[in-house]
Amino acid sequence: MIPLAPLHPRLVHFPIALLVTGSVLALAYMLRWQRPTLATTAWLLILLGWISVFFAVLTGLIDRNSAPQDPEVASLISIHTALGFALIAVYGLMLYERLRSPNVLDSPSMRWRLIALALLGLVLVLVDGWVGGSLVYKHGVGVLN
Numbered sequence: 001m002i003p004l005a006p007l008h009p010r011l012v013h014f015p016i017a018l019l020v021t022g023s024v025l026a027l028a029y030m031l032r033w034q035r036p037t038l039a040t041t042a043w044l045l046i047l048l049g050w051i052s053v054f055f056a057v058l059t060g061l062i063d064r065n066s067a068p069q070d071p072e073v074a075s076l077i078s079i080h081t082a083l084g085f086a087l088i089a090v091y092g093l094m095l096y097e098r099l100r101s102p103n104v105l106d107s108p109s110m111r112w113r114l115i116a117l118a119l120l121g122l123v124l125v126l127v128d129g130w131v132g133g134s135l136v137y138k139h140g141v142g143v144l145n
């Protein structure tokens with residue numbers, strides 16, 4: 001038994017809070033308030049959020065092994081897992097664009113691509129958190145097993 005297990009519920013608050021706040025600030029910058037500090041803060045939060053997703057995924061994959069074998073739970077976990085990997089891809093793509101061009105949020109040609117990625121990431125993180133919550137609070141995963 002891993003000390004402090006299950007670890008996953010202790011770590012998932014970080015990607016949720018960091019990525020939601022980072023995406024909202026990036027959208028606010030692109031759509032309305034072009035203040036340099038807003039863009040810097042958004043990127044910092046997205047970077048920290050992206051790093052924290054790896055820890056969420058790693059601990060989730062560990063906890064997944066002790067989940068009950070119920071088919072409904074198994075399919076929810078598959079969706080939850082796929083959304084977790086999609087988060088890595090979406091925010092990884094945003095950070096890659098930032099690496100290629102530090103002022104990408106100001107680029108007219110990239111603007112709608114970045115807005116779409118930030119919105120997609122926001123939806124993914126909220127849905128993934130909601131599915132994770134229903135695993136625990138509806139199906140008792142990590143509580144009853």
Ligand code: HEM
Pocket residue numbers: 006007008009012015016053056057058059060061062063064067077080081082083084085087125128129130131132133134135136141142
């Ligand atoms: C991709 C791999 C992932 C797997 C295999 C996974 C698996 C699990 C499992 C098995 C649970 C039930 C509780 C437990 O036993 O720990 C859970 C809960 C949860 N997961 Fe994940 N997870 C993954 C990624 C993520 C990510 C990236 C997030 C956040 C964005 C997340 C958010 C949550 C939340 C909010 C809960 C409910 C925690 C609670 O309220 O106690 N998971 N997950």
